Amino acid sequence: MVGKAKILVFLSVFLLFASGRWLNLFIFNNVSFSLSVQWSIFYGMLIAFIFYFVADLVMARGLLNIKIRIIIIISFYMIAVLFVNRLLSIEEERMFIFESILTVILLFVLLGIDFVFEQKEDFLFNKTNNLPLRYTRAQPLKTFLESVFRLLPNPEPIGLYKIGKPNKNSLVIVTGNYDLTVRRVVKHLKDIDCWLLVCDSRGVNIWCSSLADHFNTDKVINAIKLLKLGEKVGYRKLLLPQLCASNVSPKKIKNETGFTCDFGPVYIKNLKKYLLDPKNRQIRRVTFNLGERLEMSFATIVIPSIFLFFIFNFIGLKNLFIILPAIYGLSFVNAAVFPYRLVKNIRLWAIFFGFIVFLFNFLIFTVIFKLNFLIYNITISIAMVYLVNEFEGWSPLVKFNLFSSYDKVRIKIEENICIGCERCVEVCPKGVYEIINRKSKVVALKECASCKSCFYQCPVGAIKHSADINNCAF
Numbered sequence: 001m002v003g004k005a006k007i008l009v010f011l012s013v014f015l016l017f018a019s020g021r022w023l024n025l026f027i028f029n030n031v032s033f034s035l036s037v038q039w040s041i042f043y044g045m046l047i048a049f050i051f052y053f054v055a056d057l058v059m060a061r062g063l064l065n066i067k068i069r070i071i072i073i074i075s076f077y078m079i080a081v082l083f084v085n086r087l088l089s090i091e092e093e094r095m096f097i098f099e100s101i102l103t104v105i106l107l108f109v110l111l112g113i114d115f116v117f118e119q120k121e122d123f124l125f126n127k128t129n130n131l132p133l134r135y136t137r138a139q140p141l142k143t144f145l146e147s148v149f150r151l152l153p154n155p156e157p158i159g160l161y162k163i164g165k166p167n168k169n170s171l172v173i174v175t176g177n178y179d180l181t182v183r184r185v186v187k188h189l190k191d192i193d194c195w196l197l198v199c200d201s202r203g204v205n206i207w208c209s210s211l212a213d214h215f216n217t218d219k220v221i222n223a224i225k226l227l228k229l230g231e232k233v234g235y236r237k238l239l240l241p242q243l244c245a246s247n248v249s250p251k252k253i254k255n256e257t258g259f260t261c262d263f264g265p266v267y268i269k270n271l272k273k274y275l276l277d278p279k280n281r282q283i284r285r286v287t288f289n290l291g292e293r294l295e296m297s298f299a300t301i302v303i304p305s306i307f308l309f310f311i312f313n314f315i316g317l318k319n320l321f322i323i324l325p326a327i328y329g330l331s332f333v334n335a336a337v338f339p340y341r342l343v344k345n346i347r348l349w350a351i352f353f354g355f356i357v358f359l360f361n362f363l364i365f366t367v368i369f370k371l372n373f374l375i376y377n378i379t380i381s382i383a384m385v386y387l388v389n390e391f392e393g394w395s396p397l398v399k400f401n402l403f404s405s406y407d408k409v410r411i412k413i414e415e416n417i418c419i420g421c422e423r424c425v426e427v428c429p430k431g432v433y434e435i436i437n438r439k440s441k442v443v444a445l446k447e448c449a450s451c452k453s454c455f456y457q458c459p460v461g462a463i464k465h466s467a468d469i470n471n472c473a474f
């Protein structure tokens, strides 16, 4: 099924790109028919293969490390070919034949590797307890690239690492195997003597991988068994990341391994506050500060940029140099003003923002400077409506706010069942619940992000939630 989906991705991208390139070269630029067809096939294949492997990466399927390397190989190959074609004046016809043969060989070798190892669920496993140097070194470029391309996984080996000088009674902190996550966790643990258990989350961050079922109870149990955690520590307690509460069952972990689990703070930087006062509610909330908003706006532009790349493939790629900087700039404006926006409803705000952008561009470029800017203006405005609308909702599940029932959340608490254990208050990252008179109450329904943690963790099944597809009372 997934194999067919990937072939479909390959064929669609190939046909879209090839037809666009052909139209562009043959009709608009008057290039000879045979040359434009060769260009179409050549670049269409390369781009389609990149998408073929990216599709697998987004779904975080097997052989992640190999696929990341394959994408890098094809990208460098494309750049090298462009470089050779542009800078060396070799006769074009002969060059095309040579490049086409080379491309076909390269791509079919890569495709063969993919088919042979298709089903392999790979992960690397680090047997030593010593923390690799790459987790402690500052790597600003890598951090920047991982933030921008956060939709793609970057897996690290599963491992159990010593942080400081832990002993048998030291705390065990659990995290996923996304490179950026591991490095950030290590950075904030440097003054604490503890163990760090890195579990398989398919190279994706904890919240997204839990929602997409890449990180779950079995992955934690597997890591405990694989790394023989029980033989290394005497203190049988794990500190799980709060944002995995939607998909990790402490009860099952206890039954299968003997380890009890607590949920730590949302952000590892608040670990010391948590250790001083585990009931501190402030450290259990997801924030969306300026830094996070700017990071998010950078990351969300990647997908629209790819779509624009396809559209402008038909009408001239150089136009993207005008449109993309405008979209990036406006996305940062949205990130900066987002908490202070006049219109609170996200969909209305997206339409309002897009309309203001259109009006502004129309007045400045069309009315005052009399430039032919209408097509750019329409593209930028539509892209902004989409980006602003999706600004809060990115995950591997790609929650399209435009079509989701995001604002129709309903929650009902069966008060006669609720035992007031506070688990829902503890795991909710949006502060939706409070305990009043030893019963849980919904105090901020509008904040709910449908993350599924509360009803999944409630020990007595007292929460009925519209996001619970197995047990929804509404």
Ligand code: SF4
Pocket: 427, 428, 429, 430, 431, 432, 447, 448, 449, 450, 451, 452, 453, 454, 455, 465, 467
């Ligand atoms: S109330 Fe909403 S945001 Fe809070 S835990 Fe439940 S589903 Fe998640």
Ligand code: SF4
Pocket: 413, 417, 418, 419, 420, 421, 422, 423, 424, 425, 439, 440, 457, 458, 459, 460, 461, 462, 463
């Ligand atoms: S988790 Fe369930 S039982 Fe515990 S306080 Fe919340 S609703 Fe009540």
